[in-house]
Structures are given as C-alpha cells and as structure tokens.
Amino acid sequence: MTGPKTTPKRVLISDALSPAAVAIFRERGLVADLRPELGKDKEALAAAIGAYDGLAIRSTTKITAALLDRAPRLTVIGRAGIGVDNVDVPAATARGVIVMNTPHGNAVTTAEHAIAMMLALAREIPQADASTQAGRWEKNRFLGIELTAKTLGVIGCGNIGAIVADRGIGLRMRVIAYDPFLTPERAVEIGVEKVDLDELLRRADVITLHVPLTDKTRNILSAEALARTKPGVRIVNCARGGLVDEAALRAALDAGHVAGAAFDVFSVEPATENVLFGHPNVICTPHLGASTREAQENVALQVAEQMADNLLHGAIRNAVNFPSISAEEAPRLRPYVALAERLGSFLGQLTEAPIRGIRIAFEGEVAGMNIRALTAAAVAGALRPFLEGVNMVSATEVARQRGLVVETTTRTGGGSNYGSVLHVTVEAEDMPRDAAGTVFQDGTPRIVEIRSIALEAAFAPQMLYVRNADRPGFIGQFGTLMGEAGVNVATFHLGRDRPGGDAICFAAVDEPVSPDLLRRIEAIPHVKRARVVRF
Known part of the structure; x- marks a missing residue:
C-alpha cells in the first residue's frame, strides 16, 4: 500500500528562458510552465501567479507588492541576471519570499560590450557604416582616435569593471580606477592605478562606468563632474541608467567638451526617446550588455539549478534577501541576521571614504551561533549602499x-547589560565608524551604541542620524x-x-526628509553631521 501522492511544486517562467533551463525544472520533477508573454502583461501575470510556488524571470517582468499579494504559494523568485531592480525585494522579504539572482553569469559578456562600444566610439564605426551603406564614400570625414597609450578611467572596479580593465590593458591603454572598495593591493593585482574621482575625471581620455545605481552613485x-573632465573625453555607460x-x-x-558617448542603458527604459538621441557623436544600443547566447544560457541554467534546489531541498544560494542557514537554526538566528x-x-x-575593512565582534550568547551567516549579513549591509547584487551569500567573497579585510572576534562571557551584543566597525580611510546592537526577547533588533555612545533605538524604514555637540537648544x-x-517624528533617541x-x-x-530640510538641520549651531539612513 502506497502513501498519498505529493503534489509537484510548480514554477512559472514569465520571461524568455533557455529551453535547457526549462528542462532542468522538469527533469527534477517540478511542473514548469514557460509563458514569456506574461512578463509584459501585468494583469494576466497577476491572474496566473497564485497557482505557483516559484517564479523565474529576467528583466521584463516587474514584481511589485501588489503582484506578491496575489501569490500566496510563492516561496522563491529567481532572476536570471545580476540586477533585481525589477523586484520589490523588501515586499518579497516581508512575505517570506526568497529572491535569488545569478551574479556572475553575464560578467564577461557585459564587459565585452563595454569594450565594443569604446572601440566603436573611438573609430566612429556606426556613423561610418551608415554613411557608406547610403552610398557616400566619406573617407576623410571619419577621423577617429587610437586607443593605444590613451588613459581609460574605470568607475567601479568590481567583477565587470576588473574585466574591462584587463581588456583595456590588453589594448595597451593606461588604466586608472575609482572604487571606494578597491584596496591598493587589489589594484596592483589587477594592474590598475587607484585614484580618486576628481583625478580620474581630470586624466581619463575614456570613462567607462561599472557601478550599480544607488543614492550615492546616481548622477x-x-x-x-562633466565640467571637470578632460576636454575631448569619451564616455561609455553599459552599467545602469541614471549614473550620468x-x-x-x-x-x-553640443559644446564640444565631450567628444562622444556610447550608451547601452538609459534613465528611462524602454528608451523610445532620449535627450541623447540624434546627436552625431552618440552611439546607442537597447540594453544589450548581457545579450549573448553564452550569457543567456549561463544565467538561465544557473537560476534553474538554484530554484530547483530550493524548492526540492530548501537550499538557498545567491539570495539577495537571506543567507545560507539550515532549517534547524533559522528561527533562532533570523532576528540576529536582521x-x-x-x-x-x-x-x-x-x-x-574608501573602506579598508570590516570588524564584527560577537559577545554573549550570539557568539555561539552561526557567526558565518551573521558576518555575511553585516558585510552585505555595509557594502550594499555601494554595490549592486551583494547578498548575504556573496558578501564575503565580494x-x-x-581586498577588504573582514575580521571577527567572539567572547562568550558577559561584560554587557545585554545577553547578546553585536559590535560592527567599518574601517574607512578617513576614520573608523562603529555601532552595536542586540535582539530583545520579543525578537526585535535594537541599536544600543553608536560611536561608543550608549542609546537604545528600534530600527525604522527611514531614520535621521544627527551628530552634534551637547549644547542647550538643539x-x-x-x-x-x-x-x-x-x-512627523515617530521616535526620538x-x-x-x-x-x-x-x-x-x-x-x-x-x-521623507528633503535635501533642503537636511541642510537646515546641519545648519543648527553645534551640529556636526546629519544624514538620512534607510532600512
């Protein structure tokens, strides 16, 4: 006599995905429905999503809080690619939905597209092609530049930026890089000269961007910044719209200060119109950075493997909103991860200022927990304001x-007013910054110390941090x-x-706190610094 049959878990694929990836789901015993037309039809997607446990997407499908409200069975979203800006990650997290990406599957392809755009820009290839095919033999019109011995300025020298730098070195260019997280040792290792942003703007003949779009990198x-660039500079953006x-x-x-620009990404996409369109020295492509057969196949296979492992075994890999944690320890560890x-x-x-290292000290009961997951969570939090795609799984590798030094110490004994305390210190080139926190009995994380000054506050989605001299009137x-x-001030500590x-x-x-209000707070006598922080 056999037991009751288990209903197979179902995966919806709402964007185009490799047939080999679809086959992985089905070979593992999952029901996989390939319906790429749903990615462009939010109403049809909302009507269908309630029947699925997993959702595999690329960049077309938009995952909103409203859509997640229609998906009571959904436990995992897999994004075939690095960017998850089309997913409301906080809303997914609040509903217990894991969001996975594939952070390394298309790095080479994106880097090669940037190099191709740079070469096309240097030799005016698209313009020359259009002219020649129109029957005009304008050999003397298109006078390009030679890239050998020119200075390539790389803004953002992570995985993709480092590949672009390597290819630039192969073209016999001098490569300089601006990246707050690039250590001098890592710069030597990959063969670039580390500089600050002002020096890069002043020296670079070609500037290529490889950073995520965050509050700190927007524009x-x-x-x-453009006014400080070298006259005749050429600019390549294959990273994210909004960086320029x-x-x-x-x-x-128009003024001739910038000689040319090559853009694959735009502030509004799909970009059916843009202020850059029509300029004779501008080359545009429709967000093709990751569009090669190899990259499409790699990220599709990777996301299918990750999602299948999660749905069948509970494994978590490359999650942007949850670390690798076993089922047994998850309930106790989860508030400390937060x-x-x-x-x-x-x-x-x-x-x-550029970060040199991160130190995490575990004191009390938390010292006996899974400090690897907690360390990854702290590092991911510190890096995420600057780097796209960093998650609790990939943070320590990033x-x-x-070349960032990550150090941990544990002390199981007391010494604090709390049973467990996490101390985090970010070592930057200008100064260290530190804070400590604990978890109350109700499972609520609290901050209990900032810059070695004791206070006690719960975290909120938006908070104001003000450092000032202790004087009357503030x-x-x-x-x-x-x-x-x-x-309205909700809490004040x-x-x-x-x-x-x-x-x-x-x-x-x-x-929301406007920039003008922030400036007025900073103008209060004895205020040294005011910042908006978001959680």
Whole structure:
C-alpha cells in the first residue's frame, strides 16, 4: 500500500528562458510552465501567479507588492541576471519570499560590450557604416582616435569593471580606477592605478562606468563632474541608467567638451526617446550588455539549478534577501541576521571614504551561533549602499575580491547589560565608524551604541542620524524644523559621551526628509553631521 501522492511544486517562467533551463525544472520533477508573454502583461501575470510556488524571470517582468499579494504559494523568485531592480525585494522579504539572482553569469559578456562600444566610439564605426551603406564614400570625414597609450578611467572596479580593465590593458591603454572598495593591493593585482574621482575625471581620455545605481552613485557624472573632465573625453555607460546626467551630457556634447558617448542603458527604459538621441557623436544600443547566447544560457541554467534546489531541498544560494542557514537554526538566528545587516547598512550609509575593512565582534550568547551567516549579513549591509547584487551569500567573497579585510572576534562571557551584543566597525580611510546592537526577547533588533555612545533605538524604514555637540537648544530647534517641514517624528533617541561632550540623535520619521530640510538641520549651531539612513 502506497502513501498519498505529493503534489509537484510548480514554477512559472514569465520571461524568455533557455529551453535547457526549462528542462532542468522538469527533469527534477517540478511542473514548469514557460509563458514569456506574461512578463509584459501585468494583469494576466497577476491572474496566473497564485497557482505557483516559484517564479523565474529576467528583466521584463516587474514584481511589485501588489503582484506578491496575489501569490500566496510563492516561496522563491529567481532572476536570471545580476540586477533585481525589477523586484520589490523588501515586499518579497516581508512575505517570506526568497529572491535569488545569478551574479556572475553575464560578467564577461557585459564587459565585452563595454569594450565594443569604446572601440566603436573611438573609430566612429556606426556613423561610418551608415554613411557608406547610403552610398557616400566619406573617407576623410571619419577621423577617429587610437586607443593605444590613451588613459581609460574605470568607475567601479568590481567583477565587470576588473574585466574591462584587463581588456583595456590588453589594448595597451593606461588604466586608472575609482572604487571606494578597491584596496591598493587589489589594484596592483589587477594592474590598475587607484585614484580618486576628481583625478580620474581630470586624466581619463575614456570613462567607462561599472557601478550599480544607488543614492550615492546616481548622477555620479553630474554637470559639475562633466565640467571637470578632460576636454575631448569619451564616455561609455553599459552599467545602469541614471549614473550620468543625460541632459548635462547632451549640453557637454553640443559644446564640444565631450567628444562622444556610447550608451547601452538609459534613465528611462524602454528608451523610445532620449535627450541623447540624434546627436552625431552618440552611439546607442537597447540594453544589450548581457545579450549573448553564452550569457543567456549561463544565467538561465544557473537560476534553474538554484530554484530547483530550493524548492526540492530548501537550499538557498545567491539570495539577495537571506543567507545560507539550515532549517534547524533559522528561527533562532533570523532576528540576529536582521540586526547584523542593519548595523552594517547603517555604517555603510554613513561612510563616504574608501573602506579598508570590516570588524564584527560577537559577545554573549550570539557568539555561539552561526557567526558565518551573521558576518555575511553585516558585510552585505555595509557594502550594499555601494554595490549592486551583494547578498548575504556573496558578501564575503565580494569583500575578498576587493581586498577588504573582514575580521571577527567572539567572547562568550558577559561584560554587557545585554545577553547578546553585536559590535560592527567599518574601517574607512578617513576614520573608523562603529555601532552595536542586540535582539530583545520579543525578537526585535535594537541599536544600543553608536560611536561608543550608549542609546537604545528600534530600527525604522527611514531614520535621521544627527551628530552634534551637547549644547542647550538643539532639541527645540530640531523639533521646530521638523514641524515646519511637516515631517512627523515617530521616535526620538539621544545619547552623549559626557555632559557638554559629543551627542547623537537617532530619530525615526514618517515622511521623507528633503535635501533642503537636511541642510537646515546641519545648519543648527553645534551640529556636526546629519544624514538620512534607510532600512
């Protein structure tokens, strides 16, 4: 007599995916429905999603909180590619849905596209092709430049940027790189000269961007930055739209300060119109960076393997919102993972100078837990404000690739007012930044120390961090500014090292804090720094 049959888990594939990837799902005993038309039809996708346990996507399908509300069975989303900006990751996390990506499957392809765009830009190949095929033999019109001995400036020297740098060196270019996480040792290893952003702008003949789009990198090539570039510079963007102020770039092209630009990505996509379109010295492609047969196959096979392992065995690989944790330890460890990630994120958002290392100290009961997962969570939090695709699984490897030193210490004995305390320190080139936290009995992570100053605060989605001298009048002026701006303060926490010494304010707010309000807070007498941090 046999037991009841188990209903196979079902996977929906809502974007085009390799047939070999579909075969992996089916060979593992999963029901896989390939319906790529749903990626462009959000209403049809919402109507269908409720019947599936897994969802495999590329870049077309948009995963919103509203869509997730229609997916009660969904436990895993697999993105074939590195970027997950088409997925509402916080909403997925809140619903217990794991979001996986494939961070390395298309790195070579994207790097090669950047090099191809650079070569096409240098020799005006698209313009010359159009002219020749139109019957005009304009041999003297297209006078390009030779790349040998030119200076290539790489903004962002992670996995893709390092490959571009290597190819640039192969073209006998001088390669300089700006990356806050690139250590001098790693720079020597890959053969580039590490410089700050201003020096890169001043020296580079060609600038290529390979950073994610974050609050810190948005418009990294602003009008002001473009004005500091070398006259005749050429700019290549195969990373993310929004890294370059497109209107400012058009003005610089019209003025002749920028000799040319090659863009594969745009601030609004699909880009049916753009301020750069139509300029004779601009080359555009429709987000083809990862579009080769090899890359499409690699990321498709990788995401199918990862999702199948998760649905059948509970394994978690390359998750952007959860670390590798066994089923037995997950309930106890989960709030400490959240604490470690938020402490790291807090310090990462405050850090602007290049990071040299990250130290995590575990004190009390937490020292006997899975500190590897907790370390990865803290590192991921610290790096995520700068680097796209960093997750709790890949964080320590990303740090290693950039030469960042990650140190951990444990102390099982007491010495604190709390049973368990995590101390996180981010070592930057200008100064170290540190914070500590614990988990209360109700499972709520709390921050209990900032810059060695004791205070106690729960994390909120948006908070204000203010460092000031402990002088009378700050609280009143702060409250007045917030009230005048219509920003409600949900919680307000203060700490100081001594009367009249250094003080810290950490406040949760219900409304967005505008740049103007932040500037006015910083203008309060004795305020040394004010920052918005988000969790």
